[in-house]
Amino acid sequence: MTTTTTEELSATTLLRFATAGSVDDGKSTLVGRLLHDSKAVLTDQLEAVEQASRSRGQEAPDLALLTDGLRAEREQGITIDVAYRYFATPRRRFILADTPGHVQYTRNMVTGASTAELTVILVDARNGVVEQTRRHAAIAALLRVPHAVLAVNKMDLVGYDEKVFAAIAEEFTAYATELGVPEVTAIPISALVGDNVVEPSASMDWYGGPTVLEHLETVPVSHDLAHCHARLPVQYVIRPQTADHPDYRGYAGQIAAGTFRVGEQVTVLPSGRTTTVTGIDLLGEPVDVAWTPQSVTLLLADDIDISRGDLIVPSEDAPPTTQDVEATVCHVADAPLTVGHRVLLKHGTRTVKAIVKDIPSRLTLDDLSLHPHPGRLVANDIGRVKLRTAEPLPLDSYADSRRTGSFILIDPNDGTTLTAGMVGESFASPEPVKDAAEDDGWDF
Structure with a gap:
């Protein structure tokens, strides 16, 4: 099994991505194939999958079992909950969310894709773009997932026909473009056989694009929150009141976005009071600069009323x-x-x-x-x-x-x-009418 050193991991970027698609399109099999062929499966995990597959009368290991971890999922052969998996290659680290395909679990897809930078939407080559495909594309667009991969699966069952792939890719890309999805990459695959998942397919020499893993390793990661609006939601007010620090008052939290610097003028919301950052403590040590997603304690020049739930922001970039x-x-x-x-x-x-x-x-x-x-x-x-x-x-x-x-x-x-x-996210809205709850007596 290939291992990745700590030094290699520290130099790689992180990609959060989610899989989506209709029932039986092969999402869990794709994820299992991705983990298996990229050597991200431990020996005991593979042995457990092989044993479970044999008990179900299957000669080859069912790689979908690597993600369908709930007992109810294994019994029904479907994905119910969002299955998260963590793996790494020398080029990148990954957090993967394998989401359910059933219509009644659409909310689970929202959960899995809410933090994703890329969505892999599977389509069965025999069925093409179906209702659930459009639903998942629309959700990805609403959640502003910046990258989408259309994985046209089960190409082995349509004789690796280029025309079938091209027709599906054209239809989906047109629909996604209408939704406002900024980028779609279409890849013909067979998750069961392994074609174009990690290794290029010898059966589809007409395709010259990347494999799924190659695309995941090289797609630009656009979630650099260090350059976004700086935001620190206050989680805790620290006042140790010790002999060494009798006047210490710090405001601790995880930086949600952006960068904070010592000497910067900040505003505390919703009160609107302004002050200056006089110090930043990170892991017990003072630093001059801190950025997302670091957990820090800010020290401020003025003793103002701040409590859990307040938001500290740069004064020149305060939200309404x-x-x-x-x-x-x-x-x-x-x-x-x-x-x-x-x-x-x-x-x-x-x-x-x-x-x-x-x-x-x-x-x-x-x-x-x-x-x-x-x-x-x-x-x-x-x-x-x-x-x-x-x-x-x-x-x-x-x-x-x-x-x-x-x-x-x-x-x-x-x-x-x-x-x-x-x-603020919206789609075309109907004509406004009088608020139905306008006169219910609530005074806020």
Whole structure:
């Protein structure tokens, strides 16, 4: 088994990517083949897969079992939950999310793709682009995943026909372009046999592009958050009150984006108070500069009121604060989200009360049409919502920052996650109408 040294890993970049596609398109088999052929599978893992495959009457190891880890998944032969896998090659490190293909698990695909820089969407060469293919492409576009790979799988079952591949690639690329997906790379593969997954296929000499792994290793990684708007959500206020540090007061958290420097003027939101960074502690040592995703403690010149949930930002680059939130959301709970619903909104480290004032539209992913003012969203629905919060929030647009432009809605009664939201993301909306919850008596 090929090993990668610590020095090699420190010099490589990280790519987060997700797989998606319809049921039985071969997502888990592709992931298993990718792990197996890139020598990222431990010997005992492979032995367990071989044993499980034999117990099911299969002569060859079923590589899908490398990711379908839940007992219910193995029994049904489907992927239910998002399976995360970590592996590395000498050129790059990877975090992979293998997402379910069933329509009822669309919300799981949203979870897996929410932090991805690339999505691999599988299509069965025998079936072409189907409803779930379009659904997954639309979700990837809404989540602003910058790179998409169309993996046309099971080419061995269509005689490795170039015309079949070309027709599917043309149809999908046209649809993805309409959605606004910035880049699509189409690759013909057979995950079961291994064609064009890690090694080039001898059966498709008409294809001159990269294999799946070659593309994953070389695609530009566009998630350099160190050059984005600097944001530090405060997680904890540190006051040790020791003899050595009687006046120490630090504000700790993980930098969500951007870079902070000693001497920089910053603003604390939502209060709007300004001060200057006098020190930065990183792992107990003072530094002059810190950047995402480092966890640091900022020391400030002025003793101002700061608590968990506040956001520290450069004064010249402060986002607006608002109590009126408009966003695109994916509803993930079994219980519906309705107009007038009282919820908790969690943004960064801050959680505030909120009410659903309106649901202007629900998106039909099959044809990208809109259902105006549905009044409710049920599990797996994607729609537009208008919220009113009890306290002002400093919100970035999701287009500017996927970290500080996103939020979740929580059921205040039991803490269940209801909805994942993207601030400002929109599709064509119907004509506005009077907020359905406008006169419900709430004073925020």
